[in-house]
Amino acid sequence: MKITPLQDWIAARMGTHGHRLSRADVERRQLLGLRETVRRASAESRFYSAHLGQLSEADIHSLDDLHRFPFTTARDLRRNPYSFLCVSQGNISRVVTLGTSGTSGEPKRVFFTSEDLESTIDFFRQGMSILAKRGDRVLILLPGERPGSVGDLLREALRRIGAQGIVHDPVNDVPGTLKRMAREHIGVLVGAPAQVLSLARQSDGKSAPRSILLSTDHVPAAIVEALRHIWNCEVFTHYGMTEMGYGGGVECGAHRGYHMREADLCFEIVHPETGRPEPDGVMGEVVFTTLTRVGMPLIRYRTGDLGRFLPDACPCGTVLKTMDRIEGRIDGRVPIAGGSVLTIAELDEALFPMDDLLDFEASISRGGNRDLLRIELSLRDAGKRGARDRALDALRTVPAIRSAELRGDLLVTLALRAPALPATGSTAKRTLVDNRNPERVS
Incomplete structure (x- = not known):
């Protein structure tokens, strides 16, 4: 099996010459990148000059010292995105506006210089070569x-x-x-x-x-x-996500998870509630810090995604870390009556094995003294005999649905329709909509 091409690319980006890239090389270069990011953000970003307080690059002696720094959140970006800028607006080549998933709230704006976009193109070039x-x-x-x-x-x-x-x-x-x-x-x-x-x-x-x-x-x-x-x-x-500069990590031929863009981004996994770092193998929230971003550096940005680093080496032989496939969103655990929780990821794994299912939409509302789970299925042949029963059987393989139905806390209703894409012309993330709380989707 060929080693991921990201390794040689990262070695070149980090200026490693004369020997094969080691894990120590990666972490040494990341440490330098962290110090420079903190230095620039403290000096040139109005947000970070206030947010970091007395902390500075002098407080970073190892990668573990990053845990002493405060998190940056999506709410921070929405409040005043321009305060994050480390360059004049005239040097910005691309502004991406990201709407919120709820019914209110300011959108997020992410800014990129031409240098930032070039870094993304370079990462895409290597990733697509796989x-x-x-x-x-x-x-x-x-x-x-x-x-x-x-x-x-x-x-x-x-x-x-x-x-x-x-x-x-x-x-x-x-x-x-x-x-x-x-x-x-x-x-x-x-x-x-x-x-x-x-x-x-x-x-x-x-x-x-x-x-x-x-x-x-x-x-x-x-x-x-x-x-x-x-x-x-x-x-x-x-x-990846827009805030990362679109690209974060990509699989190699081993298909065990993502090798990360470690020349440009430093990733952490933290406990979603305490914020404390989690060891490899433990699921938590994905957090990243930009190492080379020119226009809008981000320090310890909380993605809201659930992931973990795999503790064992990838069969391709890389020294790069491997992140397991993302499990979903932290705010995607939708509570249902009786104390159970449900996620769009669980519905995906239950329903998509149906060989005639093209897509579906899911929502939860309240009716009387129980919750109502409505699933609209887009099927290649909506009139196919037994489709409704097969869908209900598939849904009942989800423990939260099965137990809530048995308790009488949940009623599942299905609607079958001819082929269509619910998110026609869009790459919006698929969600489990909670109509009991319009601000919340998974």
């Missing part, structure tokens, strides 16, 4: 119309490895997209998990790409297995 090669035609089912958008950056990264990135934008016409895949002889597909699954299950096994990269949302194991079965292709997953 699954794409020179001459490949890659269909990108992500927004790419605007300069500096994720699809645009990915297209440029692919150009640099000799592949052709074709920005298609998110899927809103499945037959049309499948025809384009056949016409363009697409070898690699990049897109959101549920949208790619919908394409596969309506393709009759045709127009199969050689490899797929799933990104932008939680990746259910059930979707990965379905894609492998339908198209007999290799499926890779990517973890």
